[in-house]
Amino acid sequence: MASQMQARTLRSTIGGLTAGLLVLGALAAASLFIGVADLTPARLADPATREAAMSTLMDSRLPRTMALLLSGSCLAIAGVIMQMLTRNRFVEPTTAGTTEAAGFGMLVMLLLFPGAPVVIKSLVAAGFACAGTAVFLRLLRAVPPGAPLLVPLTGIMFGGIVGSVTAFIAHRYGLMQSLGAWRNGDFSVVISGRYELLWLTLVLSVAAYLAADRFTIAGLGGDMSRNLGLDYGKTMAVGLVIVSLVSALVVTTVGSIPFLGLVVPNLVSLAAGDNLRRTLPWMAISGAAVVLVCDMVGRLIVAPYEIPAGTVFGVLGSAVFLYLLLGRSTRAA
Amino acid sequence: MIEIDGLTKSYGRRIVVDGVSLTIPRGGLTGIIGPNGAGKSTLLGLASRLLAADRGTVTVDGLDVARASGELLARRLSVLKQENRVAARLTVRDLVAFGRYPHSRGRLSSSEWAHVEKALAFLDLQPISGSFLDELSGGQRQRAYVAMVLSQDTDYMLFDEPLSSLDIRHAVSMMHLLRNASRSFGKAVVVVLHDINIAANFADRIIGMKDGRVAFHGDTADVMTGAFLSSIYDIPIRVHRLEGQYVTTYALPGGPEGGAGEDPVLVAGD
Numbered sequence: 001m002a003s004q005m006q007a008r009t010l011r012s013t014i015g016g017l018t019a020g021l022l023v024l025g026a027l028a029a030a031s032l033f034i035g036v037a038d039l040t041p042a043r044l045a046d047p048a049t050r051e052a053a054m055s056t057l058m059d060s061r062l063p064r065t066m067a068l069l070l071s072g073s074c075l076a077i078a079g080v081i082m083q084m085l086t087r088n089r090f091v092e093p094t095t096a097g098t099t100e101a102a103g104f105g106m107l108v109m110l111l112l113f114p115g116a117p118v119v120i121k122s123l124v125a126a127g128f129a130c131a132g133t134a135v136f137l138r139l140l141r142a143v144p145p146g147a148p149l150l151v152p153l154t155g156i157m158f159g160g161i162v163g164s165v166t167a168f169i170a171h172r173y174g175l176m177q178s179l180g181a182w183r184n185g186d187f188s189v190v191i192s193g194r195y196e197l198l199w200l201t202l203v204l205s206v207a208a209y210l211a212a213d214r215f216t217i218a219g220l221g222g223d224m225s226r227n228l229g230l231d232y233g234k235t236m237a238v239g240l241v242i243v244s245l246v247s248a249l250v251v252t253t254v255g256s257i258p259f260l261g262l263v264v265p266n267l268v269s270l271a272a273g274d275n276l277r278r279t280l281p282w283m284a285i286s287g288a289a290v291v292l293v294c295d296m297v298g299r300l301i302v303a304p305y306e307i308p309a310g311t312v313f314g315v316l317g318s319a320v321f322l323y324l325l326l327g328r329s330t331r332a333a
Numbered sequence: 334m335i336e337i338d339g340l341t342k343s344y345g346r347r348i349v350v351d352g353v354s355l356t357i358p359r360g361g362l363t364g365i366i367g368p369n370g371a372g373k374s375t376l377l378g379l380a381s382r383l384l385a386a387d388r389g390t391v392t393v394d395g396l397d398v399a400r401a402s403g404e405l406l407a408r409r410l411s412v413l414k415q416e417n418r419v420a421a422r423l424t425v426r427d428l429v430a431f432g433r434y435p436h437s438r439g440r441l442s443s444s445e446w447a448h449v450e451k452a453l454a455f456l457d458l459q460p461i462s463g464s465f466l467d468e469l470s471g472g473q474r475q476r477a478y479v480a481m482v483l484s485q486d487t488d489y490m491l492f493d494e495p496l497s498s499l500d501i502r503h504a505v506s507m508m509h510l511l512r513n514a515s516r517s518f519g520k521a522v523v524v525v526l527h528d529i530n531i532a533a534n535f536a537d538r539i540i541g542m543k544d545g546r547v548a549f550h551g552d553t554a555d556v557m558t559g560a561f562l563s564s565i566y567d568i569p570i571r572v573h574r575l576e577g578q579y580v581t582t583y584a585l586p587g588g589p590e591g592g593a594g595e596d597p598v599l600v601a602g603d
């Protein structure tokens with residue numbers, strides 16, 4: 001009976017995921033054909049215009065769409081991992097100082113080793129992100145349990161301090177423009193050759209999926225984790241590294257998208273719970289879809305100009321964030 | 334067998350568990366009783382490696398819990414703490430299935446699922462197995478945690494006040510279940526109990542704690558006496574037998590013997 005039920009849930013899971021992927025595919029296709037340069041399926045088919053159309057597609061549209069898919073999915077996954085590890089619904093890379101610390105790391109590299117390859121810069125930024133998150137986790141020990149909202153507030157304040165220091169230094173050295181780019185997720189800058197590092201986030205997302213059960217168990221708390229024989233410290237460390245790398249890679253290639261890792265996981269969790277083995281694919285699909293939609297809205301409403309996807313999401317996301325804050329703070333602990 | 338030797342734990346200058354030595358055999362239910370702050374939870378935490386001892390050792394079938402691999406230990410010994418703050422939104426069935434994690438590392442075969450279904454049935458959870466934990470009452474959630482530990486199916490199971498927030502029907506049925514598990518499957522079940530009547534009627538052995546030490550330890554029939562109970566709780570307590578059950582009475586504030594009424598048969602030692 002149990003196995004029958006398992007088989008049935010498995011079938012409905014696969015059915016649901018297929019539907020989700022189809023919707024995502026449709027969004028991605030739409031995203032490919034929106035923009036200033038004229039790119040339509042017809043122009044791709046017509047031999048006279050094919051070459052120009054192909055180059056628009058391969059050099060700018062495809063990279064942009066891929067960057068949207070990759071960053072949206074990994075940010076949602078990073079968010080839910082942080083929420084499990086801190087057992088708090090309101091923690092994500094931009095409410096824990098992670099993103100700001102990554103930005104600080106980038107600035108340090110720009111000042112000291114401006115010629116270093118982007119990979120190295122990203123790795124160093126990830127190191128800073130890791131250290132910043134570790135400081136945040138250390139600060140959390142002073143937060144009394146039963147005050148869940150103090151946790152993201154602490155993180156936002158800590159991130160604010162790191163961000164101010166970064167801004168101060170950037171201002172002195174005339175690097176405010178770079179700083180702006182990291183702060184606001186903008187996919188208009190994505191062209192072939194400038195985003196490929198983001199593919200590493202796919203590896204990280206897969207790694208997160210493989211460790212999904214561990215993160216769920218960590219979400220049950222340290223004592224239950226130890227009871228189940230989970231190496232709690234190691235799981236925390238692995239999660240921290242994944243989250244830091246994801247934040248650093250996204251910040252350095254397209255810029256941060258505040259609250260994405262908070263809004264998407266909360267909505268998915270409300271609908272489907274927190275068994276990450278089951279929900280992580282949904283996190284990835286929903287995160288990617290939300291970012292795709294925000295980017296398209298930003299391109300359409302002021303065409304031929306653009307509003308960065310991060311800004312569009314900022315408006316939408318803050319509204320949902322407030323709603324979640326008011327609605328869920330009583331239950332989230 | 335759980336062997337505890339010279340176990341000591343302090344917080345600051347306060348010694349909370351003070352040189353405790355005990356042997357807990359398999360087969361049978363061991364109850365731990367004692368007043369608030371006696372160190373029961375701390376002792377259980379130390380015995381299950383959730384807390385680190387300052388001094389002393391705990392071995393489970395010869396395995397030192399402080400040094401054994403967490404993975405190996407999780408297949409031999411399980412523990413449920415007094416308070417569990419689970420923030421993850423899991424269904425009851427998912428939570429109970431995680432009890433199999435030490436055995437399956439996440440790949441649940443159909444025989445693994447059978448354990449899960451059995452634990453759900455034992456605790457009367459099948460009607461709510463698809464509900465999320467954060468949508469349950471405290472008692473339902475408590476039963477789900479106990480079911481998770483049961484599905485872990487270890488030879489040693491430690492529970493810290495598992496009856497808190499359970500109604501009397503579920504409390505009694507849980508105690509029956511734990512006692513059956515210990516007797517029929519030769520497990521060692523150790524339960525910290527708040528209610529001395531429940532302890533007396535379900536435990537095969539009772540450990541009485543006070544001020545971080547073991548005040549008495551023995552077969553229930555030998556230690557369920559007014560003298561022993563009064564000595565740890567610091568109020569006069571009398572133990573009676575009524576229809577084959579132990580019943581304890583205690584002095585009411587109004588009079589020295591108030592409330593005891595006409596005594597049924599008194600137990601020796603009182």
Ligand SMILES: Nc1ncnc2c1ncn2[C@@H]1O[C@H](COP(=O)(O)OP(=O)(O)O)[C@@H](O)[C@H]1O
Pocket residue numbers: 344349367368369370371372373374375376
């Ligand atoms: N983490 C801790 N820090 C400081 N004191 C503690 C801590 N845990 C327990 N204690 C103290 O140790 C004593 C025993 O606690 P506990 O083992 O929980 O008692 P019991 O479970 O018997 O009621 C209490 O006085 C309690 O205040």
Ligand SMILES: [Mg+2]
Pocket residue numbers: 373374375415493
């Ligand atoms: Mg206690």
